[in-house]
Amino acid sequence: MKPETFDWVIHNAWIVTADKDFTVIENGALAVAGDRLARIWSLDDDPQLPPGRQRLDAAGGIVLPGLVNAHTHLPMTLFRGLADDLPLMTWLEEHMFPAEARYINPDSVYWASLLACAELLLSGTTTIGDAYFLARHVAAAVAEAGMRAVVAQGVIDFPAPGVPDPAEKIGHARAFVNHVAGRADGLIRPSIFCHSPYTCSERTLKEAKQAARDLKVPFQIHLAETGDEYRHLAGKYGCNPVQWMERLGILDADTILVHCVHIDTDDIAVIAGAGAKVVHCPESNMKLACGIAPVPEMLAAGICVGLGTDGSASNNDLDLFGEMGSAARMHKVAMDDPTVMDAATVVKMATIDGAVVLGLDGLIGSLEVGKAADLVVTDCRAPNLVPIYHPASTLVYAARGADVSHVMVGGRWLVQDGRLNGLDLERIVARVKEAVRA
Numbered sequence: 001m002k003p004e005t006f007d008w009v010i011h012n013a014w015i016v017t018a019d020k021d022f023t024v025i026e027n028g029a030l031a032v033a034g035d036r037l038a039r040i041w042s043l044d045d046d047p048q049l050p051p052g053r054q055r056l057d058a059a060g061g062i063v064l065p066g067l068v069n070a071h072t073h074l075p076m077t078l079f080r081g082l083a084d085d086l087p088l089m090t091w092l093e094e095h096m097f098p099a100e101a102r103y104i105n106p107d108s109v110y111w112a113s114l115l116a117c118a119e120l121l122l123s124g125t126t127t128i129g130d131a132y133f134l135a136r137h138v139a140a141a142v143a144e145a146g147m148r149a150v151v152a153q154g155v156i157d158f159p160a161p162g163v164p165d166p167a168e169k170i171g172h173a174r175a176f177v178n179h180v181a182g183r184a185d186g187l188i189r190p191s192i193f194c195h196s197p198y199t200c201s202e203r204t205l206k207e208a209k210q211a212a213r214d215l216k217v218p219f220q221i222h223l224a225e226t227g228d229e230y231r232h233l234a235g236k237y238g239c240n241p242v243q244w245m246e247r248l249g250i251l252d253a254d255t256i257l258v259h260c261v262h263i264d265t266d267d268i269a270v271i272a273g274a275g276a277k278v279v280h281c282p283e284s285n286m287k288l289a290c291g292i293a294p295v296p297e298m299l300a301a302g303i304c305v306g307l308g309t310d311g312s313a314s315n316n317d318l319d320l321f322g323e324m325g326s327a328a329r330m331h332k333v334a335m336d337d338p339t340v341m342d343a344a345t346v347v348k349m350a351t352i353d354g355a356v357v358l359g360l361d362g363l364i365g366s367l368e369v370g371k372a373a374d375l376v377v378t379d380c381r382a383p384n385l386v387p388i389y390h391p392a393s394t395l396v397y398a399a400r401g402a403d404v405s406h407v408m409v410g411g412r413w414l415v416q417d418g419r420l421n422g423l424d425l426e427r428i429v430a431r432v433k434e435a436v437r438a
């Protein structure tokens with residue numbers, strides 16, 4: 001019998017699998033065949049490296065699943081640093097919405113999204129949960145970058161980029177879903193995103209959720225982000241944000257609730273009972289002083305919570321390593337308990353749990369044979385990463401996106417030795433600067 005030949009064999013690595021037992025292999029190796037993970041093993045058990053077309057010596061670095069940024073707005077790289085140190089409503093109504101009306105067009109969305117993809121790839125993210133307007137152009141940029149994503153078309157009750165007549169918003173979202181569903185490569189999946197319960201009416205929310213149900217795609221919404229939102233809904237509908245979603249019949253296993261800062265124990269039980277998913281964006285919540293989402297309580301109730309950066313206008317970067325560090329630290333302070341949100345829990349949130357949130361866990365999120373070859377190699381020769389006792393700890397508390405050396409998506413190297421393959425970063429930066437100057 002002919003010995004199996006792999007396309008790539010990566011060896012001399014710590015392998016953080018993020019599988020259900022959170023298996024970590026020291027001195028491990030991993031083989032890729034085509035677009036799939038074909039073998040993962042300990043070199044202590046079998047030191048023989050099998051034939052591979054190419055080999056990568058990870059030099060004692062950490063190989064982990066490609067990170068999943070479960071909530072962001074790629075085109076908002078355009079507004080990075082435009083308006084900081086403001087409350088959410090001032091930031092949104094006086095700065096973001098007017099800036100979007102002026103600067104957002106198909107061209108700027110495409111180039112700003114490509115800039116975001118470059119930043120995400122270089123810092124180890126392989127899968128994106130995106131939510132914005134002109135989503136076709138976001139999807140085109142993600143496809144150009146070769147990344148994996150769930151891309152959502154935004155729905156809001158006033159004129160938005162690409163949807164000047166709000167009466168057409170649901171039809172527009174449906175058309176986007178059908179457009180992406182017709183694509184052949186399978187890296188991008190569509191979704192529908194309602195901006196929030198304070199920018200979408202009862203009718204809009206119901207119709208958008210119904211469209212998502214009809215088309216069998218995830219429904220996403222910013223929910224319970226601020227105290228203002230909580231008070232707005234209490235005054236208008238006599239209920240809190242989670243109760244409002246429940247009353248409208250929106251909560252189910254295909255609903256993704258982003259933020260969930262202002263929720264209580266009863267709300268957590270409702271979300272858990274419905275099987276809805278949550279995305280935690282600690283840095284955006286801190287920067288806009290929204291509050292602290294009760295993530296440890298949500299996890300204890302069995303809710304799947306992924307991790308997101310939110311857009312780079314409210315963060316202001318897309319580095320999921322930084323987000324992991326923030327998530328691990330903020331809840332320790334909030335709960336006066338250093339044992340909550342341990343490193344392994346946080347790594348899972350940024351990998352397999354994010355994959356569950358986006359409905360992609362059968363394909364990605366952990367390093368397991370048969371899953372897609374989406375992985376990240378960190379160069380652990382950097383002084384901030386020496387020595388390694390517990391690789392999850394290294395990843396959460398010491399590593400930065402800049403420590404990523406290699407990134408593979410579906411068996412293709414998109415980053416090698418810290419450099420982008422296939423994307424012309426200089427051109428992308430020039431086009432974004434041009435869009436901003438215009």
Ligand SMILES: [Zn+2]
Nearest residue numbers: 072222310311
């Ligand atoms: Zn957001």
